[in-house]
Amino acid sequence: MKASRVASARSWLRTSNVPSDEYLEGIYYVQGRDFVDAGIVSSEIKKNLKEKGIPESIIRKVAVVTFEAEVNIISYAEQGTIQYYVEPGSITIEAKDIGIGIEDIELAQQEGYSTADDSIREMGFGAGMGLANIRKYSDEFEITSVPKEGTYLRSTIYVNGK
């Protein structure tokens, strides 16, 4: 049962890598409540960026952003997507979901604030650091949400520093 769930999640993973030196992008599906596969999308993106020769220090930032975005979708949404674009000078990550959304975005970004339930906390998630981490590792950060509908998040990381 578990194996087939993993397989179906994997089959949802789609990339549309453009084999160009200038441009690389991918889009991945994330299933809500599927904690077994948490991190699978981030690992895939990390692997792609590594193959592309993106510096390790940049990949590490992207990995934090994509992991936290992935865990947020799994924890609070029915489903969502994580998309990334590598452009000259920057990498942008976009996470969109259909889910419970965020009532108070300012509050949600405060470190330590969390609406996670016990099932999420038992696994070591829900510490209220997800959005704070994303912000910390992003050079540009934007989040909008409509309660009971979903959330949109965009993070840009500069490749050559600023």
Place this chain on the structure above:
Amino acid sequence: MTLETIVDELGLKCKCCWEKLKREVTGGYSGDLLSDVMGNSSSGDIWVTRQVHLNIVAVASLKDHAGIVIVQGAKPDKDTLEKAQKEGIPIMVSDLSEFEVVGKIYHLMHYAQ
């Protein structure tokens, strides 16, 4: 200092990826909140935790940790070991508490060389 030295000195039991024990450990981090570890640990760290489920492997792999030490005699889930094997993340276990393991590793890395 290599993982192997830490394993020997602390008497840790290595549960997978023995072939990676030659890796150099450049620092350490301790914590059970995954976002805390995600946000604050570094590449090359040895991560000491009480968590046993498979998401710890995702975190260690994404952060490029040298390995994970599970404390207090806790047993890693079967899924966790399978994933760790796949990702090449050594998992070690100890009967000691998180406090003791961290203290011993810290001492080894900073004073015993």
